[in-house]
Amino acid sequence: MTTTPTRPRATPSTPPTAGRTDERQWVGRGVDRRDGPAKVHGDALYTADRPFPGLTHGWMVHAPHARARIVAIDTAAARAHPGVVDVVTHDNAPRMAPPPSASLLDLSSLASRSRVEYLNTDQVHYDGQPVAVVVAESLETARYAASLVRVDYEVLPATTDFRAARDTATRAKQTPAAPTVSGTKGDAVASLDASPVVVELGLTTPAHHHSAMEPHVTTAHWDGDRLTVWDPTQGIDWCRKHLARRFGVDVRQVRVLAPVIGGGFGGKGSVWAGTLLTVLAARHVERPVRMALSREAVTRTVGARTPTMQRVALGADRDGRLRSVVHEAVVRSSTVGGGSEQVVAVSTALYATPALRVGTEVVELDMLPNTFMRAPGDATGSFGLESAMDQLAHDVSLDPVELRLRNDTDRTPLHGRRFSHRRVPDLMELGSREFGWAERGPGGRRDGDRLVGHGMALAYHPALTFEAHVVLRATAAGRVVLRTSAQDMGMGIATVLAQVVADELAVPLDRVGVEYGDSDQPIAPPAGGSTQTASLTAATVRAAERLRSRVQRLGPSAAGSVLDAVRAHGQDVEVVVGHDEGLRARAGTLRWIAETLWGQRRWQRAAWGAHFCEVAVDADTGEVRVTRWVGAFDIGAVLNAKTAASQLRGGIVMGLGLALTEESVTDARTGRLVGPDLTHYHVPSHADVPEIGIHLLGDPDPTAPRGVVGAGEVGITGVGAAVANAVFDATGRRLTHLPLTPDRVLGLAPEA
Amino acid sequence: MPAPPPARPVTLTVNGRRTTASLEPRTSLLDALREQAGLTGTKKGCDQGACGACTVLVDGRRVLGCLTLAMQAEGCHVVTIEGVGPHHPLQDAVVHHDGLQCGFCTPGQVCSALGMLAEHRAGAPSLVTEDLAADAVPLTSAEIRERMSGNLCRCGAHNGLVAAVREVAESGSAR
Ligand code: FES
Numbered sequence: 001m002t003t004t005p006t007r008p009r010a011t012p013s014t015p016p017t018a019g020r021t022d023e024r025q026w027v028g029r030g031v032d033r034r035d036g037p038a039k040v041h042g043d044a045l046y047t048a049d050r051p052f053p054g055l056t057h058g059w060m061v062h063a064p065h066a067r068a069r070i071v072a073i074d075t076a077a078a079r080a081h082p083g084v085v086d087v088v089t090h091d092n093a094p095r096m097a098p099p100p101s102a103s104l105l106d107l108s109s110l111a112s113r114s115r116v117e118y119l120n121t122d123q124v125h126y127d128g129q130p131v132a133v134v135v136a137e138s139l140e141t142a143r144y145a146a147s148l149v150r151v152d153y154e155v156l157p158a159t160t161d162f163r164a165a166r167d168t169a170t171r172a173k174q175t176p177a178a179p180t181v182s183g184t185k186g187d188a189v190a191s192l193d194a195s196p197v198v199v200e201l202g203l204t205t206p207a208h209h210h211s212a213m214e215p216h217v218t219t220a221h222w223d224g225d226r227l228t229v230w231d232p233t234q235g236i237d238w239c240r241k242h243l244a245r246r247f248g249v250d251v252r253q254v255r256v257l258a259p260v261i262g263g264g265f266g267g268k269g270s271v272w273a274g275t276l277l278t279v280l281a282a283r284h285v286e287r288p289v290r291m292a293l294s295r296e297a298v299t300r301t302v303g304a305r306t307p308t309m310q311r312v313a314l315g316a317d318r319d320g321r322l323r324s325v326v327h328e329a330v331v332r333s334s335t336v337g338g339g340s341e342q343v344v345a346v347s348t349a350l351y352a353t354p355a356l357r358v359g360t361e362v363v364e365l366d367m368l369p370n371t372f373m374r375a376p377g378d379a380t381g382s383f384g385l386e387s388a389m390d391q392l393a394h395d396v397s398l399d400p401v402e403l404r405l406r407n408d409t410d411r412t413p414l415h416g417r418r419f420s421h422r423r424v425p426d427l428m429e430l431g432s433r434e435f436g437w438a439e440r441g442p443g444g445r446r447d448g449d450r451l452v453g454h455g456m457a458l459a460y461h462p463a464l465t466f467e468a469h470v471v472l473r474a475t476a477a478g479r480v481v482l483r484t485s486a487q488d489m490g491m492g493i494a495t496v497l498a499q500v501v502a503d504e505l506a507v508p509l510d511r512v513g514v515e516y517g518d519s520d521q522p523i524a525p526p527a528g529g530s531t532q533t534a535s536l537t538a539a540t541v542r543a544a545e546r547l548r549s550r551v552q553r554l555g556p557s558a559a560g561s562v563l564d565a566v567r568a569h570g571q572d573v574e575v576v577v578g579h580d581e582g583l584r585a586r587a588g589t590l591r592w593i594a595e596t597l598w599g600q601r602r603w604q605r606a607a608w609g610a611h612f613c614e615v616a617v618d619a620d621t622g623e624v625r626v627t628r629w630v631g632a633f634d635i636g637a638v639l640n641a642k643t644a645a646s647q648l649r650g651g652i653v654m655g656l657g658l659a660l661t662e663e664s665v666t667d668a669r670t671g672r673l674v675g676p677d678l679t680h681y682h683v684p685s686h687a688d689v690p691e692i693g694i695h696l697l698g699d700p701d702p703t704a705p706r707g708v709v710g711a712g713e714v715g716i717t718g719v720g721a722a723v724a725n726a727v728f729d730a731t732g733r734r735l736t737h738l739p740l741t742p743d744r745v746l747g748l749a750p751e752a
Numbered sequence: 753m754p755a756p757p758p759a760r761p762v763t764l765t766v767n768g769r770r771t772t773a774s775l776e777p778r779t780s781l782l783d784a785l786r787e788q789a790g791l792t793g794t795k796k797g798c799d800q801g802a803c804g805a806c807t808v809l810v811d812g813r814r815v816l817g818c819l820t821l822a823m824q825a826e827g828c829h830v831v832t833i834e835g836v837g838p839h840h841p842l843q844d845a846v847v848h849h850d851g852l853q854c855g856f857c858t859p860g861q862v863c864s865a866l867g868m869l870a871e872h873r874a875g876a877p878s879l880v881t882e883d884l885a886a887d888a889v890p891l892t893s894a895e896i897r898e899r900m901s902g903n904l905c906r907c908g909a910h911n912g913l914v915a916a917v918r919e920v921a922e923s924g925s926a927r
């Protein structure tokens with residue numbers, strides 16, 4: 001399928017100048033996103049929008065217990081209801097193979113965050129677990145008939161209280177190539193004790209929901225053993241391999257399509273119950289099934305970001321130079337999946353210190369497995385470290401910027417690896433200048449009912465690349481088409497890849513098409529970990545090199561531009577980068593592992609940033625309003641100034657939610673989410689979001705393909721701390737429990 | 753739950769076209785538009801009135817399609833995102849200011865903004881309006897943010913959306 005825009009307004013905002021002078025015409029420019037016109041007109045077809053012949057609709061029934069055994073399910077009333085096709089339960093569902101265990105050799109194994117054998121078991125492992133799916137001719141009928149299903153449970157004892165189960169935590173083991181969860185250098189505890197200045201904070205952050213505006217939805221259609229699935233997945237290839245394995249069919253029989261995705265943020269990175277059960281139900285009823293999850297179903301069946309308990313201790317000299325850093329975290333996982341998270345990794349990257357100790361403990365509960373959400377670990381861990389640094393700046397009477405300059409480092413403090421590229425002082429200078437940091441005046445200035453304060457914090461996110469495969473074709477009709485199974489959940493991947501192709505081949509941007517979002521295309525990495533753009537840029541550049549040299553070998557017609565040469569040749573020219581199957585695919589994976597491990601031993605690559613903000617705290621109500629924001633970022637080379645700034649802003653906005661309003665509440669006695677919807681879980685609204693100034697260094701990373709480092713996650717890191725530091729400046733209160741709701745700001749909240 | 757009452761024919765005028773469909777009383781305007789009329793530009797983000805993705809204009813006023821029964825709109829003029837374009841300046845401005853990423857909230861934002869601008873022209877104040885007695889309330893960014901806060905955007909495209917609405921409001925081309 002093609003997603004190349006057809007509307008005339010999809011053309012770039014700045015026309016190409018005749019006769020190219022510099023190499024890069026398009027890369028770096030703020031070209032309008034290609035899918036913009038279709039989306040503002042309501043023409044873009046998201047998964048739930050796509051008409052499908054003979055479609056039936058699914059609706060889940062959720063278990064209301066954290067641990068239970070299903071004694072009996074009575075589906076008679078539901079089945080008898082007119083319009084109901086069938087009710088699928090563990091009594092009648094087709095069998096699925098169990099999920100694979102995680103392996104670096106097959107990254108698709110990472111697609112399953114949950115080990116629950118949905119509708120293949122009578123065991124309930126978490127509150128909200130689906131225990132039946134009603135399939136009906138209409139959505140309304142399915143939803144209504146789900147209320148007619150009666151389930152008898154034998155309720156079993158469950159462990160659902162994160163704090164109370166703290167003592168059952170086990171230490172997370174550090175594995176190679178995985179993000180940092182533990183490590184030591186020197187004797188951090190002794191150094192801490194010997195330090196003239198010590199800051200110690202105990203902090204907590206709650207669970208967060210991704211809350212993409214598009215709820216999870218799947219359409220599944222079986223034709224014999226051929227399976228077609230429409231699903232807004234962030235990982236088309238992983239989803240396809242996972243489904244092939246679970247349903248016992250050859251991977252070539254499975255096609256997964258995700259041409260338009262309404263946001264993901266990590267929540268659509270794994271294969272959750274909704275996807276599996278739609279495919280299962282379609283197999284059972286032998287008709288196409290669509291299951292559009294309600295917001296409640298999304299929240300109860302798709303994992304959240306883990307809550308954290310953190311302890312950060314800093315030991316320093318009186319001039320602010322660090323002697324010791326200790327960062328410990330406790331995270332919540334599940335008895336049926338989930339895992340640890342790199343909450344403490346930020347402390348192994350930001351500041352020079354002779355002694356360091358980081359560690360992570362994991363509490364397993366009878367709850368829905370936790371999962372990765374935008375900047376996993378770093379979003380919450382940076383709140384801990386950067387709050388403590390702010391406190392240290394205060395205690396040694398230094399400007400927070402000056403304290404960070406004194407502790408800047410060009411090597412990772414834990415392993416002593418060189419950073420491929422780190423310009424933190426330049427970022428702080430750029431950010432302070434744009435914000436007017438030096439002119440901010442003393443904290444706690446009164447403006448009517450409000451106390452005004454200012455805060456800053458650093459942002460950091462490690463950068464990786466994955467293997468990516470592409471096909472690049474120059475057609476005799478005068479177009480260039482790039483194909484890859486990448487997914488665009490809103491970052492504008494097609495737009496930037498078209499810019500790269502246009503520059504690499506020196507062709508006009510409007511001649512470049514990008515087709516994506518379909519597993520029939522070459523394998524691309526998942527959209528996660530800020531890896532997709534860099535990985536695909538590398539593959540695209542390689543493809544363009546190959547295409548150019550193929551065209552040069554065409555003979556006499558090879559004169560002039562690539563498109564002229566191919567036109568004269570009279571036949572399309574196509575090149576392939578990467579192998580999707582067979583021995584060469586294996587070899588490619590092994591090469592990627594080797595390169596990644598080797599690269600990690602030599603240098604640490606990352607995206608960086610410095611946030612500066614102003615808050616106004618209502619002295620009577622404790623309400624915090626963020627009134628100004630400036631973020632300076634180093635994301636390597638910038639492919640598209642407009643979409644990159646939007647991604648960074650998006651991260652900061654999500655960070656404002658983390659700082660001020662977002663808190664997933666679980667009833668600790670039952671393990672049930674309280675208010676699993678957008679009415680109780682408050683994501684930022686327009687009134688919460690000030691004008692956010694984004695400033696980019698635009699300096700290519702020397703070790704990254706075309707100097708590109710991902711921009712999707714760094715924006716959210718540090719935001720929680722920047723806001724809390726500004727509240728400290730305004731009120732003198734060091735708040736260490738997120739979110740900073742009025743009760744906490746006024747000191748009225750009971751905290752553990 | 754009691755069994756649902758049966759369907760009956762309902763005539764709606766959507767984007768200037770009269771259509772009659774057999775609808776159950778429980779069917780929301782949002783589901784009727786999406787599932788019956790095939791107008792899928794209007795999105796379902798929550799089905800509970802919390803996100804604004806389903807915003808459409810009913811007789812010129814912005815309403816949440818998920819909280820409106822289709823039968824309530826009988827005899828009314830419904831305008832969805834498909835009826836706004838194809839070349840409304842606000843749509844162009846949203847693209848130009850990059851007031852979207854995933855685009856899922858965008859149709860609701862656009863419809864809501866058009867309804868909001870009409871409310872503003874009619875003199876409606878908001879919570880942040882300083883002078884309630886003033887003849888004309890200046891449509892500042894703060895006013896736009898306050899008035900658009902019923903439309904959530906998880907991608908964080910707020911700045912671009914506000915810039916687009918402001919530009920169109922100032923140019924007077926929103927009608
Ligand atoms: S779908 Fe109607 S407000 Fe969310």
Ligand code: FES
Pocket residue numbers: 213262263490851852853854855856857858904905906907908909
């Ligand atoms: S653009 Fe994705 S939710 Fe607004």
